[in-house]
Amino acid sequence: MSETVVVIGAGPAGMMAAGKAAERGKKVILVEKNRNVGKKLLITGKGRCNITNNTDVEGIINNIAGNGIFLYSSLYSFSNRDIIDFFEKKGLKTKVERGGRVFPVSDKSEDVVKVLYKHCLDNGVRLVTSCSANGLELDNGKVKGVLTGKKKIECDCAVIATGGKSYQATGSNGDGYRLAKEAGHDIIAPKPSLVPLVSGDAFIKELQGLSLRNIEVKFFNSAKNMIYKDFGEMIFTHFGISGPVILSGSRFIGAKGVKNAYVLIDLKPALDMLKLDKRIQRDFEKYSGKQFKNSLGDLLPSGLIPVIVGFSGIDEKKKVNQITRAERLALGKLLKAFKVNIKGTRPINEAIVTAGGVKTDQIDPATMESKKVKGLFFAGEVIDVDGYTGGYNLTIAFSTGFCAGINC
């Protein structure tokens, strides 16, 4: 008789694992608490699903902010290229966009869900929806069954693929951490990653809706040590700051906030201080007869000008040809290091991914099997790994899901 595998959670990691295990002849039962599979997957990439990234394995590892090294084995078993092949072979055409982001040509995440669903059904996976796993039965350090309500599903292996703790309405509410903990694993405290930052600065509301491109951000802690640096796009919101470069750095701030953290925005990263000063001088010559507040239109987006003027210490009505060299140099400094004070992050429920999870040194990176409980495997966001934006988190889910599926 073939061995029975219970996979808990029908997200990308769980569906990949279930389909692969069934393909190998295992009797697979996939348990999902929602009525439908892939609820979070449907909202990924703003409904377009950024499946993976078109880089190499090193490129993937470099974009895993937490515990990338743990993923070498699984990525060499099932890489980003294999992920693209997997979907293409199943009829889902893909395309590469800015920054190597891979999307379905259809721009529809539901097409990705359909492929994974079919991958399960075609291989004979038994899907049980509206069913929550709430315990594991162990015997002598080995998995014996999965408990759902009052029922027990007997099995030889179980895969915990329950996701993280964010966007809880999608079903990922941290159940997997409890299951893993009860089975004797340590959990690195879950914290929000890829989450907007909250600022108490009064000027933030004035800038709400303003997006900035080609800027550089540097994150600092209270000891004035730089904890993160990035280049790209960001946006001001009613509560603080968001957008790609802010989300990527947010894991270094943490849920409670690094006390007195702040972000310095370099509004002109392509120009060093000398070149920027020359540029400002040119603009000041061009607008020499105008008031200061009307002289920055070539340099800055209009929404930002009143705030910069306010912080510059230069009277907004001062004639440009009366601005002193010291005032001009101070303006240059302000443009190279515009400060936003940070109080913390938005709540974990608003985070795109959860950092933290099952401690990686308690999982065999080559198989995804627990080192503590025989027959227990982990896949996806429940593990203490998290990536930046760009398709890296789904890469983690697919790659670790595949690895669990071929080893369980």
Ligand SMILES: Cc1cc2nc3c(=O)[nH]c(=O)nc-3n(C[C@H](O)[C@H](O)[C@H](O)COP(=O)(O)OP(=O)(O)OC[C@H]3O[C@@H](n4cnc5c(N)ncnc54)[C@H](O)[C@@H]3O)c2cc1C
């Ligand atoms: C808004 C948003 C956009 C995103 N966009 C992208 C993107 O474009 N590209 C990218 O790479 N990443 C993206 N991510 C991150 C990505 O969606 C996740 O990292 C990924 O879904 C994790 O996959 P998973 O299978 O581990 O967990 P999940 O997708 O969270 O799936 C876990 C499943 O387990 C089920 N479950 C939980 N507990 C139980 C239980 N006790 N019993 C039974 N079932 C249970 C849940 O209902 C859920 O269906 C995005 C995330 C969000 C929130």
